[in-house]
Amino acid sequence: MAVAVKALSARYNSVGRAAPGDLAARLGFFLPRDRFKVAFALRPLLPWTGPPLRVLDLGAGLGASALGVYAVLPVARATLVDSDPAALKIAASLLDDPPVTHVADASAFTPRSGEGPWDLIVASQVLSELDPLPAGAGEAAQLRRAERHGDLVDRWMSWLSPSGALLLVEPALSDRSRHLHAVRDRLRTSWPPLAPCTHTSVCPARAIPGEWCHERRLLQLEPEVEAVARYAGLARESLDFSYLLLTRDRRTAPGAATHRVVSDRLDTRGKSEFFLCGAFAGGAMDRRKVQRLERHRTPANAAWDRLKRGDRVAIPELELRVTPETTVEPCDG
Ligand SMILES: C[S@@+](CC[C@H](N)C(=O)[O-])C[C@H]1O[C@@H](n2cnc3c(N)ncnc32)[C@H](O)[C@@H]1O
Missing domain, CATH: 3.40.50.150 (Vaccinia Virus protein VP39)
Known part of the structure; x- marks a missing residue:
């Protein structure tokens, strides 16, 4: 077989x-x-x-x-x-x-x-x-x-x-x-x-x-x-x-998702990264590698640790980094 x-x-x-x-x-x-x-x-x-x-x-x-x-x-x-x-x-x-x-x-x-x-x-x-x-x-x-x-x-x-x-x-x-x-x-x-x-x-x-x-x-x-x-x-x-x-009725996904995780997690010493697809600060629709430094982990962005490929997530005003102030909210429970 x-x-x-x-x-x-x-x-x-x-x-x-x-x-x-x-x-x-x-x-x-x-x-x-x-x-x-x-x-x-x-x-x-x-x-x-x-x-x-x-x-x-x-x-x-x-x-x-x-x-x-x-x-x-x-x-x-x-x-x-x-x-x-x-x-x-x-x-x-x-x-x-x-x-x-x-x-x-x-x-x-x-x-x-x-x-x-x-x-x-x-x-x-x-x-x-x-x-x-x-x-x-x-x-x-x-x-x-x-x-x-x-x-x-x-x-x-x-x-x-x-x-x-x-x-x-x-x-x-x-x-x-x-x-x-x-x-x-x-x-x-x-x-x-x-x-x-x-x-x-x-x-x-x-x-x-x-x-x-x-x-x-x-x-x-x-x-x-x-x-x-x-x-x-x-x-x-x-x-x-x-x-x-x-x-047929042209429904789009409910909720406030701004991005989708389109890669596996890329972990290196002191930081973790994903490629995200969606709306970046300034309105650009793009696919970008985004990083969060381990020392920037806060309650507001702690959900970053649980993300995986395919997840939808709300991260307002995202550029290339998740900062201590950035909020990360998974949209798929
Ligand atoms: C890779 S199989 C997929 C089977 C199943 N949908 C799946 O996801 O496992 C592709 C199927 O498409 C059928 N197929 C290809 N061309 C077709 C056509 N023109 N009309 C009907 N069936 C077709 C093949 O016979 C084959 O059974």
Whole structure:
């Protein structure tokens, strides 16, 4: 199993998609691990107080994303769409309650007459597989692809109910995440992100060649899945991914968050630093390395010690340093 998982991981990193013979590795490792990506990324919709949801899972594969939805939200009905009938057959055996429809055809991304609207549409690790560019494709081709995918997401948004949400998840690899940032920028004025961004300006990471923004969540895998990860040389304690959550009613994140933590903590003697993305003093929307000296720790900024990648935080009038007077207030509890 570990050998097959290692080979598939290499294939995802290079050609970007699985081969027909990879179903066992997908079922034995990627499905039990990757379902947490969707479960984590849906947290901005929680706690859920509305009725059970009608869910459309595009490029559902073996059902990892649908399982992630089921883990955190009540589901009235789910429709799983994929061009691969063998994958959907496995999904069917994993998910049969509440009512689930499985649809395999080549025109998976066109509207289905008589179906919808949907309260939640998920396309997890799917954009990566759509019209991939040849290696070495230039910036203009990449932008055209982001435009095409933006048009596609526009169409998916039109299938949602008035308060519905759409979740895109992509691998945390630099090129896949930067593509998602470009799609976000194409959509940001018509569909401002509910998460992960705290603003609707152009993505600051895109302006820096080779830079990208991704989520990292701590994870405890089941022992047998953890063993496969160990032997395949894959991360075992955390799950990396990129995501974008949009709503039909254009909700943005509640609360007063000014920044999002977009790096791990960088600790050196006497100081700790993070890259933060958001509004800096003077109104500049940017991504900057911010430091707090250990001797500047005060009750007002003590929450700096608890921050981690992905957190939203309110730090008014921030420049490059958290001073003894700076207030640091986490916005995610
Ligand atoms: C990497 S898998 C992702 C599966 C699942 N969503 C997840 O997050 O684990 C991508 C899936 O997209 C499907 N897919 C790719 N292109 C498609 C298309 N044009 N129409 C329908 N499904 C497609 C593939 O068959 C594959 O099952």
